[in-house]
Amino acid sequence: MDDSVLNLSSPGVRSVSEQVYEHLVRAIVEGALPPNQVLSDRALAHQLDVSRTPIREAFHQLESVGLVKRRSRIGWVVTDFTRRDVEELIELRCVLEAAGIRQLVHWSDSRLHELCALFDGFEQPFDSETTAEYLSRDRELHITIVNATGNSRIKEVYRYVELQIDRVRHFISYRAQSRVAESLEEHREITRALARRDASAAVAALDAHLLNVQHKFVDLLDAVSAAAAERR
Template sequence: MVIQKISLQRESLGEIAYRHLFEAFLNDALIPGTRLLMDDLAEQMGISRTPIREALQRLEREGVIEAHGRRGYVVRETTAEELNQQYQARSAIERFAMEQLTIDGDAGPRLRAMLDELTARPQETADQVFRANRDFHRGVLEMLDNELLEEMFDLVWNRGLTSGIWAKLARDEDCVEKFYADHLALIESIESGDIETAHVAGLAHINAGRAMYEI
């Protein structure tokens, strides 16, 4: 297991450690069952245990890892039931956002501009694919200006870090084209002005995401 050493920046060390671990989960460098020891991680990243502890405690709160022994954690295995719950929660949050924007009636141009910007980003690694997809759905939600919903969104999306699905998507040669087409369909359903159309499109998108997992 190799975790990139950290160089000092203005960003807090705890946040940087969290981000490095986050990327390791997405790229399958840390898979379910892997033990994470604070001392080992601190040595690999070249920092003290305090920011490592902060990062690990945050990941534990998000359900990605769980405590295992003294000063240690283990990467959790995501069960089929947990994935079902994750996607049910996504459906509730994201379809509500689509409903509100459909009622609003003028979100189309902003959504299309956001999709164009995200599609122009590189999507060659699992981290890049994850962030493009998450940023689109979070961008939709941010248009409601509801911080509590945004916090719920972040918690739900981070539950799927250890599934391996994002690395799989990054290997798909048509990844960018599919990303654009899938999310354009959501925008068009919002632009239709019909709540039922938006609900159906949102549910189909969520169900397609859940179907990609092998459990």
């Protein structure tokens, strides 16, 4: 891994362990630390010029959100994500976000208009900067949908899986640029239905979008696995 990925900034108001955690989250979500990567607290402490204590604290935080796990005789490793993992994530999101959409259609005109304008202004082709901005708005829309439920338990469940969802977003978007354009149109279909206050159409568009995410992930995972098999 490139040392610059974990270039620790000045602490400021955040603790060192919080900064380490945030850097490791970004590295895992964006793929700089790939699945099954072994993590050494000693090596990371050297890279970041910190003691091993905040590194270990960060590992435990990462474990709590499902991004790393401890393996006997190996130590801490970045978790893998499989076809079944994504299928379960998609199934969960369909349930949670449908509940939010049913509340969103009752928002005021001004709030709904602002939300539905999230994907205005994007033009193709997408470069890396535009893709990053698009993924940020993608995340914003789905978090807003979940928060609209007003249900603290639904929001808590979503917070747990949110980083795993981000990993899938990045895995797909930076490996299949054509998928970004398709995803943009799917999100616009969701927001068009919301603008009409048509909850049924918005839920249907959401389900179609998430199913496409699942299918694209499976296709890419198969391609990555095939390429790895050829190298062996």
